[in-house]
Amino acid sequence: MSDVLAVVDHRQGALRDVSFELLSAGRDLADATGGDLFVAVVNGPTAAFADEVDREGVDAIYTVDAGEEFDHDVYAGAAVHLVETLEPRILLAPNSVNGIDYLPAVATRLDWPLVTDAVGLELEGETLVATREHYGGKVEATLEVALDGGVAVTIRAGEWPAATGEGAASVEDVAFDLEESANRSRVLGFEAVAGGDVDIAEADVLVSVGRGIEDEENLELIEELAEALGATVSASRPVVDAGWLPKNRQVGQSGKVVTPDVYIAIGISGAVQHVAGMKGAKTIVAINTDPNAPIMDIADYAIHDDLFDVVPALIEQFE
């Protein structure tokens, strides 16, 4: 029997969706061993959050109230404290920017092995079997790790269903002393990335360009196509990182989430961070030389060909 401790994620007064998916992943693992699912809520409006995460399958909720927002020193300290008192053998957190900002430290302090960004988890007796994506989603890796003393895991958003139903969990407020010496950073505040003149989230048709465009001067071709289609130009991360388009044009996890009628992905491989920002588009078109690119998994229409041949031909069709 192994208990599972899941630490949920929230920001600016709201629990993040992945937190509810985390409950499902945790419940599945607890069921496999006949153990309990413990859920920890650290900081924020803990009472309200405890109420929200009390879904079917949650056995006990522990709240730690030591501030409003995420603070990795508090999270790491709280997770270690809860593991030491509750003795779960599986510690779960979302693979969010905040999840990866503290769970690796917890694993190291507990001397537990760490699996990040899992897309599948199974228990085979005393072995945890995790599925991950390597090489930007082009290879699926199956890893195994002995449960032994315990294993820390972060899970990818969107891979488990959100937990539903009303729970009947106990709620306990936990106080622990965070050593002053452990407090080495201070969160000063949040800022939204500058908006700019164009809001890609408002566009009905997006012509989106990725690494395949190769060079800044080739962007002209994409702009010409957008013009011909009456569309707006957006981009995946590498194009914005290179400074060829401003940050407000970036589609994806760290950029904007868009849901246009038509999304034309040109030279975009479809890394998970990008897909998270555009999978809600009604119709997705992918133009890419690589027929195995992950973008093909969500495309409705695909052209497996060189964008430098296809795009000029497409412009011609609309002139």
Added chain:
Amino acid sequence: MNVLVTVTEGATVDDEFRIDGLAIDDGSLTTDLNEWDEYALETAVRLAEADLVDEVVTVTIGPEDCEGTIRQVLAKGADRAIRVWDDALERSEMLDVGAKTALLAAVVETEEPDLVLTGVQSADEGFMATGVSLAAAVDYGWAAVVNALEVDPDERIARVRRELEGGVEERTEVDLPAVLTIQTGINEPRYASLRGIRMAQRKELAVRSLADLGLEASAVESRLRLRELAEPESESEARVLEGSSEEAAAELATVLREQGVGR
């Protein structure tokens, strides 16, 4: 102030690739300086150019094959490099976060850098964890997914922005010594100059074994084991538009017009 940059030789798979047991066939891999580490290196070199840092040292875990990549890093402005390798590492099919942490922690303990910069992730396995894990092991402060950095050597503080999801950034200050994981886009990494490439040949590239670092083989044994590598089943239900580029484009134009585009 000294900076240690962790540098990985990353691999990307070609469009067509072959899986050979628990590895990707060499012929379908392209190795290069890991993309995220390029930005970490550039961050360090710029700090040195601004006279905020005295020495930029890099550390790479890897066999002799990756010395070409390390010379590239020296050519771009690192002062000296350390390569960690051992026969014991040769035999393991994967190094998990714990194993990498043990190796890098031993290097941090000898070098005692004020700042350690790592890339957010590697392009191949993408665990995104080594930097924060290392910070805990050597008892440094840390910040993950940093896309802006200001170092104040007098106050011994790093002021950073962390790139959160959904276009939100967090402003945080971290006491030094610290480990920061650097996100792509924080700067524009340079190309090596011819002069840099010439100078790189004369820079120190030290090789350290487990014994040199005072580590037992058991300390770097991976607890994660690779069971299988597979090409994911395509879930694609896309209608593939075939034919020449012109034919495919014409067909796509029809599809787009049906959706009301360009009318």
